[in-house]
Amino acid sequence: MNSLNADQIKNYEDHGFVAPINVLSLKEVKRIKEEIEHIEKKWPNELIGLGRNNVHYISPVFDQVCHNSKILDAVESIIGKNILVGGTTLFIKDPDAKGFVSWHQDAKYIGFEPYNWVTAWLAITDANEENGCMRMWLGSHKEKIKDHKDTYDKNNLLTRGQTVQNVPIEETALNILKPGQLSLHHPMIVHGSGPNKSNKRRIGFVIQSYIGTNVDQVIGKVYVQQARGKDTFKYHEHTTRPVELMNKDDIILKNKANEELSKIFYKDAKKIGKY
Numbered sequence: 001m002n003s004l005n006a007d008q009i010k011n012y013e014d015h016g017f018v019a020p021i022n023v024l025s026l027k028e029v030k031r032i033k034e035e036i037e038h039i040e041k042k043w044p045n046e047l048i049g050l051g052r053n054n055v056h057y058i059s060p061v062f063d064q065v066c067h068n069s070k071i072l073d074a075v076e077s078i079i080g081k082n083i084l085v086g087g088t089t090l091f092i093k094d095p096d097a098k099g100f101v102s103w104h105q106d107a108k109y110i111g112f113e114p115y116n117w118v119t120a121w122l123a124i125t126d127a128n129e130e131n132g133c134m135r136m137w138l139g140s141h142k143e144k145i146k147d148h149k150d151t152y153d154k155n156n157l158l159t160r161g162q163t164v165q166n167v168p169i170e171e172t173a174l175n176i177l178k179p180g181q182l183s184l185h186h187p188m189i190v191h192g193s194g195p196n197k198s199n200k201r202r203i204g205f206v207i208q209s210y211i212g213t214n215v216d217q218v219i220g221k222v223y224v225q226q227a228r229g230k231d232t233f234k235y236h237e238h239t240t241r242p243v244e245l246m247n248k249d250d251i252i253l254k255n256k257a258n259e260e261l262s263k264i265f266y267k268d269a270k271k272i273g274k275y
């Protein structure tokens with residue numbers, strides 16, 4: 001077992017996130033990067049806009065990441081042994097593309113309750129200050145859900161540019177990761193990330209999120225995969241796992257899952273953004 005140790009669990013409890021956790025080899029990460037480049041070349045529209053979500057339904061490479069035992073051991077240390085994959089997102093920042101992520105709490109808009117869930121951010125490339133790694137407001141997960149202003153900034157990678165204002169920068173920390181390293185963050189932690197100022201891509205594959213089987217979707221519908229343990233609650237529709245890249249039925253599933261996700265993200269929104 002690669003469970004988190006006592007210090008790592010304390011870090012998560014005190015700060016709202018834990019990192020870095022070594023989970024994949026450089027060879028495994030290279031394979032994932034190649035898969036992204038292959039999909040982008042052969043199906044140029046597949047990973048843009050809403051399509052950046054739930055790529056694990058159409059690619060066995062991404063599916064296997066979600067079911068990786070090292071990642072699941074770490075996740076189990078936080079949410080217990082009955083684990084579902086509740087969705088994934090690719091956060092890609094191309095060099096000089098100006099994309100950023102405003103300060104936000106995932107719990108504000110994702111709709112998973114109770115908060116027995118955790119978001120796993122896997123670095124496919126380096127993630128550092130220069131290329132716009134995440135920055136976390138330490139301890140903010142212990143506070144309440146904060147007001148978020150929908151800004152719809154065109155460079156914001158969040159759906160409606162939802163933003164927590166007046167974050168004290170001196171209480172934040174960078175979440176620096178090397179390729180193959182993971183961070184786990186709490187649903188309530190306030191976090192964000194700046195633009196990529198380097199000359200290389202920054203790629204994060206985010207399991208958003210791993211949820212305990214006791215977690216419901218209170219805004220809309222979500223499809224799930226059993227990652228570990230048993231689902232006695234049966235709140236969600238379980239899906240199959242892909243055995244080949246871009247299988248016709250899997251594409252239909254990905255599109256259906258993304259339509260549902262979009263309804264969740266844009267519930268009560270004044271307009272629809274580009275993701």
Ligand SMILES: O=C(O)CCC(=O)C(=O)O
Nearest residue numbers: 091101121134193204206
């Ligand atoms: O990739 C990023 O920069 C931000 C991702 C994020 O906000 C999240 O995973 O919750």
